[in-house]
Amino acid sequence: MVSTHQSGGGVALATAKPFIAGGLVLAIGLMAIDGQGIRRWLSSARPQTAPGCEKIVQSNAQLSREQLAKLLVVPERDPKENVRKIVAEPYCSLPQLQVRSGVVSEREAYPMAWDPTVQLVILYENDEYAGYRFRFQ
């Protein structure tokens, strides 16, 4: 009984072997032809979740060079809405933090359109723009 079951499994494995080998050869071939393309496809298929994000607000949000140039001249303590007019909705919000006593800091992140591994983190306090920093992943 046991030997019959084992031989059945052996037959199935023998049938599958050519398919496994064929799949492997195809994968190796594809990687050899266009490894970069596969890597790109894999990275685009996987959702890009930034470390530290608490909530994804706008998954397509990206900051262009023009938007960045405009943001860099916004003075600190300007109302948050002035900054939002330039940068629109963020990719994600980071968890709220209390750095100063009695003041809640809101942080929002924007990936750069030309390099999504670089993010701009903007900090607001009392609905006022406090500043920004670049974050490299």
Next chain:
Amino acid sequence: MAFYSRIPIRLRWLSRNFSLGLLLIGLTSCGGTTPAVPRQIVLKQSWEIESGDRVAGQLVTGSLGDISVRLEGIRLRAPFSGQVELASKGFHCIYFSTPEVPAYLFRYCGVRQPQLGPVQAGEAIGRSGNIHFATLRRQPDGAWAIVEPSDRVLERSLNQPSSGFRF
């Protein structure tokens, strides 16, 4: 000279190469440690007595705006992933900055053997018996102002991070 000529040639070759090796090790180890340039900032507040000053010949280790904490058996830790720099003024002071918290700079004084450069959240950044902690916020003119800190960042600087380190 006569003694030197009596040393076998192979031994002389070995000793010469050993000296050269030592010299190379010395040079490369020096090359690895780039001198840290202390960070200089413009502070809005200016007081008569500040950290690093001397009064009656005695060193001032903390000043107005500092929260002093006695560390017992723990090391100072990076509250976030960021950068540690030496401060140009004060009693063994370092600045910690992080992209996680724009517009802020954290100053720790009384820190010995600081871990300068990029650090990961929770990494030990120095030893101390008593730290003096200050939170600085960037002003529109580019200067920094000491502000009243909450206990959150200080707490993160004193705790070993758990696996689920929260922001």
